[in-house]
Amino acid sequence: MAKKKDKLSLRQGMFCRLYAGGGEFFGKQVWSYIIAYKINIPIVDYKLLTPEQKVKYDVISANASALVRNCKIKNRCEKLLDNLLKNEIVDRELVKVVMQSNDLSAKVQAIREYNKLKSRITENINVKQLPAVTLEVFKRYDDSKKLV
Numbered sequence: 001m002a003k004k005k006d007k008l009s010l011r012q013g014m015f016c017r018l019y020a021g022g023g024e025f026f027g028k029q030v031w032s033y034i035i036a037y038k039i040n041i042p043i044v045d046y047k048l049l050t051p052e053q054k055v056k057y058d059v060i061s062a063n064a065s066a067l068v069r070n071c072k073i074k075n076r077c078e079k080l081l082d083n084l085l086k087n088e089i090v091d092r093e094l095v096k097v098v099m100q101s102n103d104l105s106a107k108v109q110a111i112r113e114y115n116k117l118k119s120r121i122t123e124n125i126n127v128k129q130l131p132a133v134t135l136e137v138f139k140r141y142d143d144s145k146k147l148v
Contacts, residue, residue: 008072011036015067020077022084030057033064 008016018025018032025032034041041056042049049057067073094117097103097110115121 006072008076012067012070012073013076015064016073016076016080019068020080020084022080022089029064029068030061033060033067 015032015036017023018035019027019029025035031043033039034043039056039060041053041060046054046057068077094110094114097106098114100107112121
């Protein structure tokens with residue numbers, strides 16, 4: 001059973017689910033912190049914030065950064081990430097990249113990856129052939145040992 005001091009608070013747990021749970025705020029530590037801790041600040045571009053709101057945002061950013069470095073938070077986020085990386089989920093995300101048309105280089109790379117996964121295309125590997133060793137070479141080697 002986990003020790004009481006090893007448990008996360010409700011807010012910390014919510015932060016982890018938002019930050020590492022794969023949803024809309026995935027990887028966005030500041031916005032995950034704002035939502036988890038129910039902070040009243042407009043969700044707009046930083047440039048559009050008032051000077052007072054910018055100070056508040058900067059404090060939130062520092063707090064969120066410190067929270068992400070907390071060992072308990074890191075461990076919980078790693079467990080959530082491990083749950084996200086399942087074959088079905090990765091395959092589904094690969095399909096999304098293949099089916100999109102905005103970034104064609106990413107699309108081509110995703111198609112290549114899909115073809116490798118499904119063994120539809122095999123890569124040719126050039127192997128430099130070594131000279132064949134004949135029995136005559138072994139016989140000469142064996143004979144030279146006898147002379148010594």
